[in-house]
Amino acid sequence: MVKICCIGAGYVGGPTMAVIAVKCPAIEVVVVDISKPRIDAWNSDKLPIYEPGLDEVVKACRGRNLFFSTDVEKHVAEADIIFVSVNTPTKTRGLGAGKAADLTYWESAARMIADVSKSDKIVVEKSTVPVKTAEAIEKILTHNSKGINYQILSNPEFLAEGTAIEDLFKPDRVLIGGRETPEGRKAVQALKEVYAHWVPEENIITTNLWSAELSKLAANAFLAQRISSVNAMSALCEATGANVSEVSYAIGKDSRIGPKFLNASVGFGGSCFQKDILNLVYICECNGLPEVANYWKQVIKINDYQKSRFVNRVVSSMFNTVSSKKVAVLGFAFKKDTGDTRETPAIDVCKGLLGDKAHVSIYDPEVTEEQIQRDLAMNKFDWDHPMHLQPTSPSAIKQELDYQKIFDNMQKPAFVFDGRNVVDAEKLREIGFIVYSIGKPLDAWLKDMPAIA
Ligand SMILES: NC(=O)C1=CN([C@@H]2O[C@H](COP(=O)(O)OP(=O)(O)OC[C@H]3O[C@@H](n4cnc5c(N)ncnc54)[C@H](O)[C@@H]3O)[C@@H](O)[C@H]2O)C=CC1
Numbered sequence: 001m002v003k004i005c006c007i008g009a010g011y012v013g014g015p016t017m018a019v020i021a022v023k024c025p026a027i028e029v030v031v032v033d034i035s036k037p038r039i040d041a042w043n044s045d046k047l048p049i050y051e052p053g054l055d056e057v058v059k060a061c062r063g064r065n066l067f068f069s070t071d072v073e074k075h076v077a078e079a080d081i082i083f084v085s086v087n088t089p090t091k092t093r094g095l096g097a098g099k100a101a102d103l104t105y106w107e108s109a110a111r112m113i114a115d116v117s118k119s120d121k122i123v124v125e126k127s128t129v130p131v132k133t134a135e136a137i138e139k140i141l142t143h144n145s146k147g148i149n150y151q152i153l154s155n156p157e158f159l160a161e162g163t164a165i166e167d168l169f170k171p172d173r174v175l176i177g178g179r180e181t182p183e184g185r186k187a188v189q190a191l192k193e194v195y196a197h198w199v200p201e202e203n204i205i206t207t208n209l210w211s212a213e214l215s216k217l218a219a220n221a222f223l224a225q226r227i228s229s230v231n232a233m234s235a236l237c238e239a240t241g242a243n244v245s246e247v248s249y250a251i252g253k254d255s256r257i258g259p260k261f262l263n264a265s266v267g268f269g270g271s272c273f274q275k276d277i278l279n280l281v282y283i284c285e286c287n288g289l290p291e292v293a294n295y296w297k298q299v300i301k302i303n304d305y306q307k308s309r310f311v312n313r314v315v316s317s318m319f320n321t322v323s324s325k326k327v328a329v330l331g332f333a334f335k336k337d338t339g340d341t342r343e344t345p346a347i348d349v350c351k352g353l354l355g356d357k358a359h360v361s362i363y364d365p366e367v368t369e370e371q372i373q374r375d376l377a378m379n380k381f382d383w384d385h386p387m388h389l390q391p392t393s394p395s396a397i398k399q400e401l402d403y404q405k406i407f408d409n410m411q412k413p414a415f416v417f418d419g420r421n422v423v424d425a426e427k428l429r430e431i432g433f434i435v436y437s438i439g440k441p442l443d444a445w446l447k448d449m450p451a452i453a
């Protein structure tokens with residue numbers, strides 16, 4: 001029986017391994033982590049992350065061929081294929097601070113693999129890493145090899161949170177990069193056979209190691225760039241009376257552009273887009289390509305601009321001060337169908353409002369109050385280090401808001417600021433609200449307020 005061990009039981013390690021286990025009953029899959037609470041939660045009825053469909057998949061194979069354990073060394077030693085899916089956060093200090101990927105967790109995982117291995121291993125980079133990381137990992141492993149043969153593969157993950165199970169069941173593609181040697185090709189083939197249990201062969205792409213590593217950073221950069229592009233347009237829409245939803249629809253009809261990922265918003269969040277672009281920027285700088293670095297930096301700048309533009313809009317609409325005004329924030333996670341708050345734009349928006357002394361009340365059915373307090377107190381980039389465990393999943397409470405009742409109880413004029421274009425603005429206007437929707441023609445009230453930037 002082939003044995004797979006995955007180091008890192010997070011948003012990627014947990015769901016990806018659960019899907020491999022459910023699709024490959026003949027493979028034993030063990031997910032290990034240094035965090036005992038996380039492993040305990042994976043072994044309990046309340047999984048550590050909320051992801052539609054995940055409970056069913058885990059329940060179908062946990063205890064059969066899927067296991068979660070803190071006995072990292074034992075399972076690494078026994079495995080044929082080791083996935084490494086640990087955090088690769090942005091460095092907070094030292095060389096490259098604020099940009100470069102912090103490979104501390106990756107390096108310690110690699111050193112541990114070298115320490116405990118007694119048989120040949122295929123080591124798979126699942127985490128998103130800088131290009132050429134495989135070379136560094138190879139050095140760590142081969143310099144401590146005791147005659148053991150290691151093959152390093154890059155197999156980046158493209159799942160999005162909220163749709164992880166769907167994405168894993170039907171991936172657009174699986175990407176596997178390996179060394180172009182006979183041993184490298186054999187290792188690629190071995191991993192390909194795992195995915196071939198459920199992914200059509202034409203959707204499994206094989207490349208060299210560096211192409212695979214770079215493709216992951218490139219994919220996230222292109223996706224984030226689309227959002228910054230449409231968000232930049234949303235500012236122009238507000239200035240001109242155009243409607244960003246109409247513009248997105250019109251341009252998305254061009255088959256070369258396509259309709260997806262064109263929703264204007266208060267800015268993109270999540271644990272990866274910003275981190276991976278900063279990492280790309282750093283790699284470009286290190287390779288003497290400042291123009292390329294600046295090009296990608298602009299994607300982050302527009303995202304920051306969009307978040308501060310939203311806060312400025314709220315404050316300027318309410319007579320240029322929100323001091324002591326009560327602001328209810330509905331939704332705190334970085335997108336729907338997740339309890340993940342890493343880099344959520346809500347943090348910047350709330351901090352902006354709190355900075356202007358607003359009284360902010362925050363509600364998200366998937367996020368605990370404790371997590372929200374922690375997020376608002378934390379320094380930039382600190383969140384992605386393992387000591388801060390991510391939110392658990394309180395059970396989802398679905399509830400409809402009674403806007404008429406809310407309006408009746410509010411001071412007038414009453415405002416709704418929609419950073420996601422999800423409310424029915426016309427209905428709210430009929431009730432009497434002044435409504436701001438990102439990138440939509442402005443209410444007369446908002447037009448008369450001072451220009452914002
Ligand atoms: N979250 C997402 O949607 C996606 C994330 N990625 C990438 O996957 C990687 C992991 O991301 P997440 O799963 O979101 O992170 P996460 O923070 O949810 O999980 C990482 C886990 O690794 C564990 N860990 C760290 N060092 C360890 C060690 N030496 N030994 C054992 N366990 C260790 C931590 O305790 C933590 O539970 C990152 O590189 C990220 O960029 C890629 C695609 C999607």
Ligand SMILES: O=C(O)[C@H]1O[C@H](OP(=O)(O)OP(=O)(O)OC[C@H]2O[C@@H](n3ccc(=O)[nH]c3=O)[C@H](O)[C@@H]2O)[C@H](O)[C@@H](O)[C@@H]1O
Pocket residue numbers: 128157158159160161162220223227260261262263264265266267268269270271272273334335336
């Ligand atoms: O490397 C990663 O971590 C993953 O990053 C993203 O996935 P994720 O961050 O989970 O979620 P997305 O659906 O991409 O949303 C990211 C952010 O962009 C925002 N967004 C998305 C789409 C859009 O049209 N507009 C928009 O503002 C979302 O609200 C959210 O804040 C990518 O979509 C995945 O392919 C990738 O594997």
